Amino acid sequence: MIPRFRPWIGLGELIAAFRPGPEPVRQFEEEFAKCFGAPEALSFSYGRVALWAFLQAVEVKDSEVLIPAYTCSVVAHAVTLSGNEPKFVDVDAGTYNMSFEAFEAAITERTRAVIPTHLFGRPMDTHRLAEIVRSAEERYGHRIWVIQDCAHSFGAAHDGEDVCRFGDAALYALNISKVMTAIFGGMMTINDPDVSARVREWRDRELRKPGLRKSWLRRIYLLASTVAFSRPIYGLTWFLQHRTNALGQLTDAYHLDERIHFPPDYRDQMTAVEAAVGRVQLRRYRENIRRRRSTAQIYMDLLDGVEGLRIPSQIEGHTYSHFVIAVENRPEYVRLMAQKGIELGELIQYSVPETGPYRGSAFPAPVSGVASHSLINLPVDPAVTERVARRVAMSLLDVHATLRVPGVNPKAS
Numbered sequence: 001m002i003p004r005f006r007p008w009i010g011l012g013e014l015i016a017a018f019r020p021g022p023e024p025v026r027q028f029e030e031e032f033a034k035c036f037g038a039p040e041a042l043s044f045s046y047g048r049v050a051l052w053a054f055l056q057a058v059e060v061k062d063s064e065v066l067i068p069a070y071t072c073s074v075v076a077h078a079v080t081l082s083g084n085e086p087k088f089v090d091v092d093a094g095t096y097n098m099s100f101e102a103f104e105a106a107i108t109e110r111t112r113a114v115i116p117t118h119l120f121g122r123p124m125d126t127h128r129l130a131e132i133v134r135s136a137e138e139r140y141g142h143r144i145w146v147i148q149d150c151a152h153s154f155g156a157a158h159d160g161e162d163v164c165r166f167g168d169a170a171l172y173a174l175n176i177s178k179v180m181t182a183i184f185g186g187m188m189t190i191n192d193p194d195v196s197a198r199v200r201e202w203r204d205r206e207l208r209k210p211g212l213r214k215s216w217l218r219r220i221y222l223l224a225s226t227v228a229f230s231r232p233i234y235g236l237t238w239f240l241q242h243r244t245n246a247l248g249q250l251t252d253a254y255h256l257d258e259r260i261h262f263p264p265d266y267r268d269q270m271t272a273v274e275a276a277v278g279r280v281q282l283r284r285y286r287e288n289i290r291r292r293r294s295t296a297q298i299y300m301d302l303l304d305g306v307e308g309l310r311i312p313s314q315i316e317g318h319t320y321s322h323f324v325i326a327v328e329n330r331p332e333y334v335r336l337m338a339q340k341g342i343e344l345g346e347l348i349q350y351s352v353p354e355t356g357p358y359r360g361s362a363f364p365a366p367v368s369g370v371a372s373h374s375l376i377n378l379p380v381d382p383a384v385t386e387r388v389a390r391r392v393a394m395s396l397l398d399v400h401a402t403l404r405v406p407g408v409n410p411k412a413s
C-alpha cells in the first residue's frame with residue numbers, strides 16, 4: 001500500500017531522540033528562525049497552542065478573529081479557548097485559500113486578529129492581504145494582528161519573500177503528518193522582537209517544563225510511527241485504520257472535530273526529545289521541499305487538463321504539503337485507488353462552521369462546504385520517488401476513466 005503520506009524519518013532522527021544533547025529546544029528555535037529568515041522563533045507543544053498563547057500574550061480578547069472556514073478545526077478551538085470568537089471566511093474555489101472578497105466583507109470593528117492560512121502549501125498574495133488589513137485598521141482606528149497559519153506551508157513564498165515575514169507572526173505544526181516533524185510540537189515565528197519577548201515571557205510563565213515520562217512516551221511514539229509507516233508494515237496499519245477502530249482511540253485525544261478541546265498535555269513546553277528530532281529534520285528541509293516540488297511537477301505533467309479532474313493552477317513559491325484535486329464522487333476514487341494499492345488523502349473532510357460546536361454560526365461558507373467533500377490529495381512526501389509518482393498518476397487516470405464511462409457509474413457524469 002502506498003500511503004497518503006509517509007513521515008521522512010531516518011536513523012539521524014532516531015538517534016537524536018535518544019541523545020538530544022544540551023539545550024536542543026533553544027537551538028531548534030534559533031535554527032528554525034534562521035531557516036525561514038525570521039528574527040525569532042518560539043516553540044510550543046502543538047501548533048494550536050502557539051496561536052492560543054499569542055492571542056493571550058498580546059491581550060486580544062472578547063473579539064472576533066477571522067479564520068478561513070476551510071481549515072483544521074483546531075484553529076477555531078484555539079481562538080475560542082483564548083476567549084475570542086472565530087469568524088469564518090469562505091474560501092476561493094480556485095485556490096482553497098481565504099477569498100479576498102469574503103475576507104474584506106467579514107472585517108468589522110470587533111475584528112482584532114486575522115489568521116490567513118496558506119493551505120496545502122499554497123502561498124496567498126500577502127501584499128493584497130496587507131492592503132485590506134491596513135485599510136481596515138485605518139477605518140476602525142485600532143490594530144489588527146495578522147497571524148499566518150503556516151502549518152501546511154513551511155517556507156512558502158509570495159513574490160519571492162517567505163510569507164512568514166508578512167504580518168506579526170506565523171505558526172507551524174510539527175506532528176508526524178506535517179511537512180516536517182518534531183514528533184509533535186509547534187513553532188511560531190514573530191517579526192517584532194518586542195512582541196516576541198512578550199509572548200516568550202507569557203509562555204515561560206504559563207506553560208510548564210515537561211516531565212521525563214513524556215519524553216519516553218514521545219520516543220515510543222516516534223519508534224511506533226516509524227514502524228507503522230515502513231514499507232512492509234504499512235498495509236497492516238492501513239487495515240487497522242480503515243477496517244477497525246484500533247487506532248481511533250489514539251488519535252481522539254489529539255483531535256476531535258465535534259468538540260472544543262485541546263490535548264491533555266497542551267500546557268507543557270516542547271520536550272528536548274521533540275526539539276532534537278526537529279533539528280535533524282530542519283537540516284533536510286530544503287531537500288524535502290525540492291522533492292515535493294518535483295513530485296508535484298510529475299502530477300501536473302500527467303494529470304493537468306484532464307476533463308473532470310480539477311487541479312488548482314500552480315504558482316511560484318508553493319511548498320506542497322498536499323497535492324489536491326477536486327473530483328466528483330470522491331468515495332469511489334478512494335475505494336478504487338485503494339484496490340490498486342494506493343491510499344488517497346481526503347484532507348480536510350469538513351467545513352469548520354458545519355462542525356458540531358460551530359454549527360449554526362451565521363457565516364455560510366458554500367465553497368468551503370463543496371471543497372470538504374470533493375478534494376482528494378496525492379502523496380507528495382519526500383519518500384515518493386519518480387516511479388511511485390508515475391504509478392499514482394497513471395492509476396488515477398485509470399480509475400478516472402472507469403468512473404466516467406456512462407452506465408458503469410451513473411453518479412460520475
Ligand SMILES: *Cc1c(COP(=O)(O)O)cnc(C)c1O
Pocket residue numbers: 045046047048049071072074075117149151152172173174175185186
Ligand atoms: C495541523 C494544523 C494546525 C495545528 O497543528 P497542531 O500542531 O496539531 O496544533 C493548524 N492549522 C492547520 C491548517 C493544520 O493543518
